[in-house]
Amino acid sequence: MKLKCREANHICDKAQYKEANLWEKIVLNIHLIYCRACRKYSSKNGKLTKLMKNPKVETMEASAKEQLNAAFQKELANHK
Amino acid sequence: MPKHIIDPNQWIKLYSDYLFNYTITRVNDREIAQDLVQDTFVAGLKSMKNFKGEASERTWLISILKRKIIDHYRKINSNKGKAEVRMSYSSDENEGDWLEERVADPFDKTAEDTIENTELGMAIDDCLDKLPEKQAKVFKMKTLLNYETEAICNELEITASNLWVIIHRARTAMAACMEKNWF
Known part of the structure; x- marks a missing residue:
């Protein structure tokens, strides 16, 4: 039942990706009742997740990047 | 102040995500954005000798990208051959709707x-x-x-x-x- 802070943070990280199970979440919340540092970490972590969920935050697919790289390398070779 | 140097070999690794993010918020289409980013890198490569080293590489590339995005919008506008401002929508059924009809939606962003x-x-x-x-x-x-x-x-x-x-x-x-x- 009693968690170490390190474990609590690990569960909190997992929870950000919906990968923590019910029991872990219960134990985490019990830990958060008495641990101020972890409360702080949890709230920051949640905020970050919310920001990243923003639909305007985009990154390129790995495959697209490779394609881009290949095309560019060709161009680079031509250039020299 | 040391002058900025230019090294195209690192461009893709360092800037592609940044440029892509910049583009996607302006054109709203992944494929077009990718094409524009690629065009930007190629154009940058061609005009490398014009790079004076006054700004960072990234700033310089962004300034090229801005032109590319403007060109892109000019092109799709002239394709339609109309004087009105139109935008392309994501869904087909809305095609041909006027921009003006779509603005006053209080529930929209x-x-x-x-x-x-x-x-x-x-x-x-x-x-x-x-x-x-x-x-x-x-x-x-x-x-x-x-x-x-x-x-x-x-x-x-x-x-x-x-x-x-x-x-x-x-x-x-x-x-x-x-x-x-x-x-």
């Missing part, structure tokens, strides 16, 4: 939201830039591309607990960085 989102994307990108390369890579795959834990582990050949440690460090750094730059 406001202009401020959009601006804020654009800036948020940039802020996040700046913070990602500051992370060590491996952390940034894992964090992006997990958070932005929503890969499964297992898939990332297989691809990068790391264990799950290794991954969570990297994620934890990346999240801590990101949270601190965003706190400073955003909130």
Whole structure:
């Protein structure tokens, strides 16, 4: 039942990706009742997740990047 | 002040995400954005000798990209051969609707939201830039591309607990960085 802070943070990280199970979440919340540092970490972590969920935050697919790289390398070779 | 030097070999690695993010908020189409980014790199390569080293490479590339985006909008407008301002919509059934008919939707996102989102994307990108390369890579795959834990582990050949440690460090750094730059 009693968690170490390190474990609590690990569960909190997992929870950000919906990968923590019910029991872990219960134990985490019990830990958060008495641990101020972890409360702080949890709230920051949640905020970050919310920001990243923003639909305007985009990154390129790995495959697209490779394609881009290949095309560019060709161009680079031509250039020299 | 030392002059900035230019090294096209590093461009893709360093700037493609940044430029892509910048483009996607302006054209709203992944494929067009990718094409524009590619055009930008090629154009940058061709006019490399014009680079005076007064601005950083990234700023210079962005200034090329801006032109490319403007050109893109000019092209799709002249394709239609009409004087009215039209935009292309994502769904086919709405095609041909006038822009004016679509503006006054109170439940839609406001202009401020959009601006804020654009800036948020940039802020996040700046913070990602500051992370060590491996952390940034894992964090992006997990958070932005929503890969499964297992898939990332297989691809990068790391264990799950290794991954969570990297994620934890990346999240801590990101949270601190965003706190400073955003909130």
